[in-house]
Amino acid sequence: MSERDGTRENRVLNRRTYLGGIAGGVASLSAIGTATATGDYDEVVDIVEAGADPNGDENIVPILEEHAADDTLIEFPEGEYLMTEQFRFTDFEHVGFVGDDATIVPGTVEEMDGRSSTEGSFEGPTRLFRLGVTYEPGDELHFEGFDFDFTRDQSGFRAIEAYVEQDMLVRDIDIVGQHDIGSFGPALFSVLDPNGISYVEGFRAPDGGAYSENTIGSIEDGPTGVLVPGSHQGKLWFRDCELGAFPDNGLYVSGTDGRVVVKGGVYKNSNSASLRIAGDYSYVKGATVVVDDSRPEDGNQRGIRLDAGKHLWVYDTEIRLDVPNGHAITVMSDVEKARIQNSSVYVGDETNHGIVVRSGSGPTDIYDTDVEIDGAGHAIYIQSDGGVVDCYQVRVTGDASGSSGRHAIRCMRDECRFRRPVVKQPGSDYRRGLYIGGDDCYVYSGYYETSHIPIVNASDRTFIRCVTAKSLDGYEALKLLDGTEDAEILSNKLYNGVWDKGSENTTMRDNEHPDG
Template sequence: MRKTSVDGDGERLTRRRALQGIGGVLGALSFTGTATAEDDWINVVERGADPTGQESINPVLDEIPFDDGTTLYFPEGEYLMDDTVRHVGFRGFDLRGDNATIVPAADYDGQWLFKLGTFDQPGEDLHVEGFDFDFTADDTGLRVLQAQVSDDLLVEDLAVRGEHDSGNKGPFLFDVTDPSGIGTIANVRIPDGGEFSANTPGDINVGPSGIIVTSQHDGKLWVRDCEVGPWPDNGLYCSTDGGRVVVDGGVFKNSNIASIRLSGDYSSIHDATVVVDDRRDRDTNQRGIRLDGGKYNWIENTDIHLTDPTGHAISVLNEVEWARIQNSRVVVDGDTPAKAISVSPNAGKIDIIGTEIEFNSPGQALHVRGPSSADADPVYILKSSVTGSGDGSNGRHAVRIERGNGTFDRFDVEQTGDDYRRGIKVTGDGSTFLWGDLETTHIPLVNDADGTRFRGITARSLGDYEGMKILNESSGVELVECALYNGVLEYGNVDVDYDGNWFL
């Protein structure tokens, strides 16, 4: 195993400084490379590495001095590795492949190929690109790249071919350890996923995750246009508290636990596609997206499609202080009970804006739990809809609002399934519904809360039931300018103020 620690204090031109010097946009992180002395560009084949995959290249790499500014260049070929390359504390290091394929040796029982930086000795200014890693042999798979740097991380155009079926660590781990540091992971492809450890010779708990961002990440990391899944223990797994992760594009499929598991203040997902359309015997909870925690988590312009699901499309957990789901589309198909969007009871403020849910399964398209009091953390839903053929066999109501203090503005619900399928049930106090259209097989709207205000609501039952039911001594309920087909069913001693409604 190669072990190095470079602690030099000399100045060098980092990619960040180069971009700043020419007026580049740092946020875009479009690094074009840093000028490097010719002696620091090292062709590993010219140094004796075998490009045919017959002999290990580790003895050759062990003889190469990894000075600051070194670039290791791998020409096209196949390279056998039987040990770890470990390099920490560096300031400037590149690995560049040109259609280069790395193959782990069949008898290699280690856990890493490239371990570049650690959380207590992070590197700085690291660029890795242009490698395939061959896991097509049986019982193959390990961490091909672990990169922990304080700043300036660029990893692009890497692929793993074949299923990770060794029961060892997952292929990628990335952290930017400095709060002001920044990095980009782009076009990393691990579509063949990994096997559950119970079906492998290894003993890692459950099985590997595809891409891990740990609690040591404190900077900002872009994850761009990656292809991930299916993995036994999360596809993209972010467990940071103070760091930020931004998913930009990409396809994430069929991972257990979650295809994207996100945390960290201001972490977000944009323009991504999440699909769950295949289930293995041990896939017990295949969430599409799981938001774990942070001051502001944002899902935007993202498509999530679940077919015969084992988990929710989007889960918002208790440690999330504020979540926004915007301009996205969620489709849930199949006969298995599910939820499209599930909000845990202690989660903070929730916004759903311009989002379409097509729900063709039993269960709840939207389930918002939380304190029922009128001063609870607010729920705000604007210009969003629930459509589809979901039925009432596993919960009659397509939407359950158990938290108080909600505003539902132009929120439409259409559910055409049988088994007494209903639309919205409100049990949280102090909510307001404005200008929504509701159409369901059974009663579209059920209120079991105090202080609920309805204005401009149209509610019609396809089965000729009442448009609305008010029950259990609900008080302070207001209905203004609503169109309620077949009127309102008042169940019990309720207190309702009617003003300018139409009972059709």
């Protein structure tokens, strides 16, 4: 049921089973299993036959309000459709809006009061399709096949805002043009039932959004690309989406009670983070995250920010900071457990870090991951006070200097493990490999080759075994700082030996010290 019910006229086509328009997608959607893909509608409405103007001259919202109802599909044939007000439709069940080369064109906005247009042909809140609200959500929503034309100056609306109980499919949506009125970002999606599973596929907003200070709007900082609000409690998939540069995060999961999965897609140049993820068992797989441009207002363009929750995962993902203005991946303090695996990180020629594990965060695994760093900074920076960080088969390369962040890997946390890494850092300014600043750390196997001293131990009860370490500039392979205690250095190949500045009760056995 919508907020406004209308009568159906003879322009409405009645049939039990609707197959046209989405037939080509049924095969792929059958694997998803969402109810919105079944196509069973009591009524199918061709919006043009129902009286809508496909030439973009007349507002279509009255037609939508007249015909939208439960168990109804509204088809949009090829054309341009003008919206000069928000279409608000709540408390519905089994409703579809499907376009076939259909473009939504919003009215003009000349003045804003908060989030609403007060002058121009568009009136009221700057949303277009508002489908469900938290207190009257919809369910079984199918929304597919629309372009939203935001190419006009002072354009950019929330194209779709959807709150559903369990089931939603949003697919093949293109936001064309920059969002530049300083109001709601292009999309919001929320699944309210913890048992609900919904899908957003091919949502694309590559042109990003403008900072509010450069617009007529006043939303703080500027729009978010796609917002998943704190009301979300179900599972929400984002597949093969694309977001450009937004001032307040690209994809932003602002709550921790639901689960979000990002699979594939390209996320670029957003401030704060291009992907900001939270919620137990949420993960990113097969995505590409890029920072290759910055605006004067961009203060911190992280690639991926893991905010909060347990078992957060970044897998098979590429993060490229060609123009770095923030760290590639940050594991925040409220993360209870995280894993970064089979991924690659590139940090260009500016001072930023690759992977940062913040103080207080829980156990974090970094497995089979490549970090290439050309700017000064740490490839991996593990801050103090938190769970064990386990680095396994990590490969660190690049020409980073030691001018700021001297060590490729800097560990300030107790009981961390470094197993079978390959660290090659030939850069200038005394570039080093591994700094051990936490007690009871375990270093096993691996190869460290750096311009300056490859390994520096500054803590107690460090265990180093079966490691090969070599300085390209002829320094010792290992440095033990004054006052460190109870280190065990066993069965290593340490070129040019060990520089012991006054460690105590150190065990050294079966090590080789070839000249290098």
